[in-house]
Amino acid sequence: MTRKTFLSSSMAAAALLTTGLAGAQTVLSVSTWLPPAHGATVAQNQWCEAVEKESKGSVKCNLLPKAVSAPPGTFDAVRDGLADVSFTVDGYTPGRFIFTQVAEFPFLGDSSTATSVAYQRIYDKYFAPLGEHRGIKTLAVFTHGPGIIFTVKQPVTSAADAGKLKFRIGGGNINELSKLMGWNTTLKPATESFELLSTGVMDGTFFPDESLQSMRLSMVKYATTFPGGLYNISFVFMMNKAKYDALSATDKAAVDKVSGEAAARLFAAGWDRTDAASRDIQKTTGVQRQMASDAFVSEVKARQAALEDKWVAAAEARGLKNARGVLAEFRAETQKLK
Missing domain, CATH: 3.40.190.170 (Bacterial extracellular solute-binding protein, family 7)
Incomplete structure (x- = not known):
């Protein structure tokens, strides 16, 4: 191979390599x-x-x-x-993540x-x-969007009403809050909701609005909403x-x-x-929606206060300084974005 041929071959190989890397x-x-x-x-x-x-x-x-x-x-x-x-x-x-619970509190x-x-x-x-x-x-x-109580056979107008039923929940703060409220809840993934509600194993579920459609929960007939959501x-x-x-x-x-x-x-x-699309569909399918009463909201707030104290202590134990101030800043930020 002549020097000229060698150089030409080397340049061609280099060009091919460069093209390969570029692609x-x-x-x-x-x-x-x-x-x-x-x-x-x-x-x-x-x-x-x-x-x-x-x-x-x-x-x-x-x-x-x-x-x-x-x-x-x-x-x-x-x-x-x-x-x-x-x-x-x-x-x-x-129990695996502590800081993330700040985004799950009610009324955010x-x-x-x-x-x-x-x-x-x-x-x-x-x-x-x-x-x-x-x-x-x-x-x-x-x-997700604001958390709502959805039920199949009867509406939930009070904390006592909820205490008579069985619910699927997704975990996080709502799991702890439900325990303090004395509600019968079971931690299950969202994808199991259809089977749980259609078979009567559960009487209802805590979900944002869209889940009625995405999880095909046509059996749901009642919704209890909260200002800012019961949870996230x-x-x-x-x-x-x-x-x-x-x-x-x-x-x-x-x-x-x-x-x-x-x-x-x-x-x-x-x-x-x-x-928003689900709320429109609910109007046509006859889901009965009601806002939780002031008394219901007050009872949830009273129970949630202890969980916020618990979160502050746990978050600071993991190294977060001034956790209560961080929570206040988060709430203020959500208000700015309304």
């Missing part, structure tokens, strides 16, 4: 345990589209046909690399957007540096840490740009949209 692509395996049309699943898909656009095609998503884990195991599944991206409910593993806000954006801001400022979601890359945090549920949207760490600096920047508050708003908007 290199990271594919994220993305899992959801909620139905394809659910607002959270749709929001996750929209985030994928945003990442692909921001990275100019360098990062894409492969939407898995089925969940890689039951809902309570999703956090560990992402941590261990069974999926690269997913979301889960922090309260599905009771009348929309997912208000609570989710406020929560993301508080999370970034106070919780993220303490690393409670260790083992994964936190992309965003958010909440804290979600974490996450990526496998090793997968994130392996990204180029440019691709990390693309992921970061569409995460945080941008992603929290994306999930919240989907929830608010489907909550």
Whole structure:
């Protein structure tokens, strides 16, 4: 081989390698345990589209046909690399996360957007540096819409009414609050609600509005609402840490740009949209809605006060300074976002 031929061959090989690197692509395996049309699943898909656009095609998503884990195991599944991206409910593993409970207290806000954006801001400022979601890359945090009491056979007009029934709940603060209220509740994933209510194993469930449609709960006939919601549920949207760490600096920047508050708003908007659509459907299906009485609200507030004291102590034990002040700041932030 002549020197000229060698140089030409080397340049061609280098060009081919450069082209290959330029076209290199990271594919994220993305899992959801909620139905394809659910607002959270749709929001996750929209985030994928945003990442692909921001990275100019360098990062894409492969939407898995089925969940890689039951809902309570999703956090560990992402941590261990069974999926690269997913979301889960922090309260599905009771006692594991403390800071996240601040977003689950009653009477916080009348929309997912208000609570989710406020929560993301508080999370970034106070919780993220303490690393409670260790083992994964936190992309965003958010909440669903205001929590409601839904029942099948009779309305709930008081705490005493609720005490006569059996309910499915999703965990977190509402689990502890229900115990203090003396209610008969069982911690089960949202995806089991249809079977529990249709078979009569449970008399009702605590859910945001959208769940009547996404979980096909046509048997529900009564709803008791609360100003600012009886509760919220804290979600974490996450990526496998090793997968994130392996990204180029440019691709990390693309992921970061569409995460945080941008992603929290994306999930919240989907929830608010489907909550509103469900309320319209409830009018046509005859669900009887009523606002909890002042006496009912006061009783919940009285019980919740002890849980807030408990949270303050637990959060400060994990390193959060002035937890009561953080809670007050979170509430003030939700009011600004109404």
